[in-house]
Amino acid sequence: MRFVAVTSCPTGIAHTYMAAEKLSRAAQARGHEIKVETQGSIGVENRLTEEDIRLADGVIIAAGKGVDKERFRGKRLIEVSVAEGIKMAEGIIERLEKGEAPVFTGSLEGREEASETAVVKGKGMPVYQNLMNGVSYMIPFVVIGGLLIALSLAIGGKPTSKGLVIPEGSMWNTVLSVGVASFTFMVPILSGFIAYSIADRPGLAPGMVGGYVAANGAFYGSSAGTGFIGGIVAGFIAGYVVRYIKGIRVPKIIQPVMPILVIPVVSSLVVSSVFIFGIGKPIAGIMEGLTSWLNGMQDSSRVALAMVLGGMIAFDMGGPVNKVAFLFGSAMIGEGHPEIMGPIAVAICVPPLGLGVATMLARSRYSKEEVEAGKAAFAMGLVGITEGAIPFAAKDPVRVIPSIMVGSMCGAVVAMLSGVTDHVPHGGPIVAVLQAVDNVPMFFAAVAVGVAVTAVMVNFLKSR
Structure with missing residues (x-):
């Protein structure tokens, strides 16, 4: 049989390509042909052609954000989360073999609930996927803003009684301004x-306009904007308003101006x-209130917050729980609280680094495949890819997941x-190399603590 697939995760880095590899291996192992289109952070690769789709006996979409499915109308289609594409690849291929996948009709009713956590029947894309679609496009703006601000302070900052100050008129002051400008796009994007994920292209402009209004308190007489929380609310309101308007039947004479005039203007005003x-x-x-709480945190509350964020990051290694914590830390950078992202940056790299070290310390407790996976995990940890721990967690979740959670929590604290x-x-030693981290020695100390705890704990549990 011939299959085609599309894989895409919210950040477009590890899960996208891991799912593509797993699906390819599963199909080929059962004697089938498969072509997988990846929609990663660098764009679409291995794009499916009309001929590929026409000849396909089935379609797989393993995604953590919105994917356009209209080109697959009339084909048997299975839609799952990107994590399920990694963990359940063989089962997905088997379902296509047996003809168990429904034919995609292009309507909401044609969307199947592929698993308990995948698609909600008759209700469009899940809230999580819509949210993560926005986050995936927001992240580059936060990276640009954060990195340029950090570089300008690290290189161009002059120590004063008020801390690092960049002299007016200097080149690094201009770099700082560019970084700040990038942050201003964060909430509208x-x-x-x-909104784009919910309502397709007509939702983009109203969503961005709503996000800009939400982020600027001057519109509603507030000294502060609504931040990322307001941006999320604005995006969902815009998306569903646009989708509602698109569903209204209008005379044919008005239809041509609906997408370019009526929908954007009315929905933006709403x-x-x-x-x-x-x-x-x-x-x-x-x-x-959130900002005041973060500014006034005592040691006990800071420890509790670090433990919660560290545990969430490690729990599903790039899945929905991880992304909620990641979104909070990313958004707090734009709100002037990079100290929230610091512990997250440590927690992100602890699972793969810890398991890599564990396989080095106790090779006899791991198979040859796991030892090789440990080397790959260690390399992925250096560049902040938590997903490097997934092969270990999938094989032995009872021992591995508690170990990486405890290690990440310790490192984050x-x-x-x-x-x-x-x-x-982002996380891992790479962010320290890029001078995006303050207090670099303690960053590495925190990573070392988390890695040591994970490695020792998982090897101890495996010896029982």
Whole structure:
């Protein structure tokens, strides 16, 4: 049989390509041909042609964000999360072999609930996928802003009684301004692509306009904007307003101007009005309260926050729980709290590094394949790819997942208490090399603590 597939994860880095590899291996092992299109952070690779799709006996979509399915109309289609594409590849291929996949009709009713966590029947894309679609497009702007701000402070900053100050008129002051400009796009981009995921292209402009209004408190008489929380709300409001308007039947004479005039103008006014006259101030108040809490955290609350974030990052290694913690840390960079991303940056790399070290310390407790996987995991940990731990967790979740969670929690606590900050939404030693981290020695100390705890704990559990 011939199959085609599309894989895509929210950040477009590890899960996208791991799912592609697993599906390819599973299909080929059962004697089938498969072509997998990856929609990663660098764009679409191995793009499916019309001929590929026409000849295909089945289609697989393993994605953590919205994927356009219209080109697959009339084909048997299975849609699962990207994590399920990694863990359940053989089962997915088997379902296509047996003809168990429904034919995609292009309607909402034609979407199958491929698993308990995948697609909600008759209700469109899940909230999580819409949210992660916005996050995936937001991240580059946070990276640019955070890295340029960090570099300008590290290289061009002059120590004063008020801390590092960049002299006015200097080149590094200009670099700082460019970084700040990148941050201003963060919330509108988040909102726009959430709306795009819900309502397709007509949702993009209203979502971005709504996100801009949400981020600027001047529109609704607040000293602060609504931050990333308001951006998320604006994106969902815009998306569903646009989708509702698209569903209204209008005379044929009006249809040509609907997408270019009526839909964007009406939906932008609706979203903006909701924030200006309704929810703008309350959400801004929530953000101000969150900021005040973060600024006033005592050691006990900082430890608790670090433990929660560290545990979430390690729990599903790039899955939904991990991404919620990652989104919080990323958004807090733009809100002026890089000390939240610091512990997350440590927690991100602890699972793969810890398991890599564990296989080095106790080779006899691991198979040859696991030892090789340990080397790959260690390399992935150096560049902050938590997914390197997935092969170990999939094979032995009872021992591995608690070990990496405890290790990540310990590392995150050390980072939080020692004031480690991270100005970009990423983790691992690579962020220290890029000078995105403050207090580099303690960053590495925190990583070392987390790695040691994970390696010792998992090897101890495997010896029982």
